[in-house]
Amino acid sequence: MNPDANWWSHRPDIRIKLPAFHQKKMKNLKTILLPCLLSLGLFLLAQNASAQLRIEVVGGGATQIPVAIAPFRAEEGLAQRLTPVVMADLARSGLFKIVDAGGMNPVPHEPEQVNYAQWRARGADAVVIGAVTKAPDGRYDIRFRVMDAIKQTQIAGFVYFATESQLRLTAHKIADVIYEKLTGDPGVFATRITYIVKRGPRYELHVADADGFGAQSVLASNEPIISPAWSPDGTRLAYVSFEQKKPVVYVQSLTTGSRQAVAAFRGSNSAPAWSPDGRQLAVTLTRDGGSQLFLINADGSGAPSRLTQSAAIDTEANFSPDGKSILFTSDRGGGPQIYRIPVGGGAPQRVTFEGSYNVSPRHSPDGRSFTFIQRNGSRFNVAVQDFATRQVQVLTEGGVDESPSFAPNSKIILYATEVGGRGILAAVSSDGRIKQRFTADVGDAREPAWSPVVNK
Amino acid sequence: MKRILTAVLATAILAACSSTPTKEQDGAAVEDRGAAGSQPVTKPPVATGPTTTPLDPKGVSGNPLKDPSNILSKRSVYFELDSNVVKEEFKPVVSAHARYLQQNRSQKMTVQGNADERGSREYNLALGQRRADAVKQMMQLLGAQSEQIETVSFGEEKPKATGHDEASWSENRRADLVYPND
Numbered sequence: 245m246n247p248d249a250n251w252w253s254h255r256p257d258i259r260i261k262l263p264a265f266h267q268k269k270m271k272n273l274k275t276i277l278l279p280c281l282l283s284l285g286l287f288l289l290a291q292n293a294s295a296q297l298r299i300e301v302v303g304g305g306a307t308q309i310p311v312a313i314a315p316f317r318a319e320e321g322l323a324q325r326l327t328p329v330v331m332a333d334l335a336r337s338g339l340f341k342i343v344d345a346g347g348m349n350p351v352p353h354e355p356e357q358v359n360y361a362q363w364r365a366r367g368a369d370a371v372v373i374g375a376v377t378k379a380p381d382g383r384y385d386i387r388f389r390v391m392d393a394i395k396q397t398q399i400a401g402f403v404y405f406a407t408e409s410q411l412r413l414t415a416h417k418i419a420d421v422i423y424e425k426l427t428g429d430p431g432v433f434a435t436r437i438t439y440i441v442k443r444g445p446r447y448e449l450h451v452a453d454a455d456g457f458g459a460q461s462v463l464a465s466n467e468p469i470i471s472p473a474w475s476p477d478g479t480r481l482a483y484v485s486f487e488q489k490k491p492v493v494y495v496q497s498l499t500t501g502s503r504q505a506v507a508a509f510r511g512s513n514s515a516p517a518w519s520p521d522g523r524q525l526a527v528t529l530t531r532d533g534g535s536q537l538f539l540i541n542a543d544g545s546g547a548p549s550r551l552t553q554s555a556a557i558d559t560e561a562n563f564s565p566d567g568k569s570i571l572f573t574s575d576r577g578g579g580p581q582i583y584r585i586p587v588g589g590g591a592p593q594r595v596t597f598e599g600s601y602n603v604s605p606r607h608s609p610d611g612r613s614f615t616f617i618q619r620n621g622s623r624f625n626v627a628v629q630d631f632a633t634r635q636v637q638v639l640t641e642g643g644v645d646e647s648p649s650f651a652p653n654s655k656i657i658l659y660a661t662e663v664g665g666r667g668i669l670a671a672v673s674s675d676g677r678i679k680q681r682f683t684a685d686v687g688d689a690r691e692p693a694w695s696p697v698v699n700k
Numbered sequence: 701m702k703r704i705l706t707a708v709l710a711t712a713i714l715a716a717c718s719s720t721p722t723k724e725q726d727g728a729a730v731e732d733r734g735a736a737g738s739q740p741v742t743k744p745p746v747a748t749g750p751t752t753t754p755l756d757p758k759g760v761s762g763n764p765l766k767d768p769s770n771i772l773s774k775r776s777v778y779f780e781l782d783s784n785v786v787k788e789e790f791k792p793v794v795s796a797h798a799r800y801l802q803q804n805r806s807q808k809m810t811v812q813g814n815a816d817e818r819g820s821r822e823y824n825l826a827l828g829q830r831r832a833d834a835v836k837q838m839m840q841l842l843g844a845q846s847e848q849i850e851t852v853s854f855g856e857e858k859p860k861a862t863g864h865d866e867a868s869w870s871e872n873r874r875a876d877l878v879y880p881n882d
Contacts, residue, residue: 470825470855471821489852491853511850514822528822530853559822559825560823603820617819619819624818646820647821
């Protein structure tokens with residue numbers, strides 16, 4: 245086997261590439277231990293189990309890849325079965341058609357047990373098989389393979405070692421592998437989202453898995469909270485809280501729960517945006533009069549340095565992935581439009597020209613485009629503009645869409661909207677074809693942001 | 701005299717009551733609350749034993765900021781859509797408060813700007829700030845000093861009217877003048 249090509253290791257703590265069927269020599273497998281910050285950190289903060297988000301797909305892709313997921317050997321006994329989570333992830337993406345895997349005898353767990361003719365008869369292009377065993381240290385050894393049903397070869401195969409609390413995350417990691425191998429784009433099932441829930445007079449900052457499960461409140465307040473933003477390493481959130489009777493920017497650690505006011509200057513402090521290295525925040529301050537962009541250190545040290553100089557509103561900064569420029573909203577030309585300014589200094593340039601109200605810009609992680617909110621008449625919709633072609637595509641038809649942000653694979657945009665007078669989260673694929681709705685049990689959900697992929 | 705004292709006491713107690721933090725402001729489950737909820741509660745000026753109190757020039761005892769017949773008790777300035785222009789009808793209110801600040805140099809004030817709910821929350825926060833700044837600017841022209849007034853914005857986050865129509869929106873395009881002991 246080849247130990248250096250395609251070796252992946254990320255959380256849950258170990259992932260090892262399985263050799264293809266005909267090279268079945270397990271003794272060379274290396275194990276790489278990685279700290280499981282994500283699970284540990286958040287669980288420390290666990291408060292009451294909050295309202296779960298449920299996701300429904302309200303539109304599908306034009307072509308869906310037919311894939312069958314056979315139940316893994318010995319997964320029935322687990323506290324969290326794996327394959328139902330994998331299937332739900334893939335189905336929800338809108339890019340896969342889950343082929344019925346029931347009634348196979350025997351259920352294949354190893355490559356030599358796969359009866360390709362039968363799977364082809366069911367229409368499957370790919371078959372996922374796997375097995376769970378308890379490792380001597382008490383963790384679970386979870387191995388799975390993605391088999392090409394047409395070529396009858398192995399596409400991918402990995403082993404994970406996971407504790408019981410990591411089973412669900414492991415299932416998301418497996419779905420990420422399947423998604424990537426079959427679509428060519430990285431999966432984002434093992435990521436998280438943050439958003440604000442308003443219930444009566446109460447505001448809560450929540451963090452949940454990307455599929456809406458495991459929602460936890462990391463901050464609760466009787467005053468508004470807005471504009472949460474993930475640090476690039478996924479361990480901190482910056483946000484705006486009104487608990488001091490005015491907007492103040494805080495940074496909160498998700499691993500320890502500690503928080504710090506990093507911009508609490510005279511006037512209003514808002515719209516935090518992380519620099520890609522996680523050291524700085526662009527914020528909107530009014531301390532010198534007007535709403536202007538400033539750079540501050542993310543640990544609150546030092547003095548702010550002013551980034552824009554205008555008599556207009558400059559706000560909603562967002563760093564480009566290379567950290568060299570910032571998109572922001574400004575009404576220096578009359579109505580609000582989106583501008584770009586070099587971080588190192590230089591004149592801002594207007595980048596949106598269609599329509600009289602374009603706000604809330606967010607770069608795609610691949611740097612090729614940005615999403616924003618465009619007003620069309622009295623409707624506010626999610627749109628995407630390509631940097632190279634300047635072409636704008638409006639992706640939604642709702643009326644009150646807000647706060648769009650990209651998934652780390654640049655393929656999905658998460659945003660806030662309203663259905664039946666209630667705030668909900670929704671997502672749309674960046675080509676506009678696939679739409680999802682996140683519904684919470686109670687309260688208004690708003691101000692979502694998708695986490696980066698961490699430690700991959 | 702006894703009647704006047706009773707009236708003074710009643711007014712003072714009312715004032716004290718109205719400055720007690722409401723339940724909403726209590727117990728946010730957050731750390732580092734800083735200034736939140738730390739504003740002192742006004743103490744009623746209880747006299748020990750009989751004393752005489754000279755009537756103030758206006759013949760009103762108590763706080764002019766709380767006297768419903770005094771223009772200083774008016775605290776809200778409303779704005780048109782996408783506008784931060786202080787309309788004629790609100791200029792007397794703004795100038796009365798400017799005069800009050802001019803006459804009471806140690807007095808501080810916060811102007812809280814608000815916006816209606818349509819559009820981006822952060823852009824609306826900036827629009828509310830612009831309204832608060834417009835009020836402050838007018839008060840400075842009329843004699844108040846910059847250090848006396850902090851302008852902040854609640855954007856669309858703390859709507860006074862919660863409907864989704866023009867009646868509510870116009871109610872929420874507003875700047876409020878707030879004194880520390882309000």
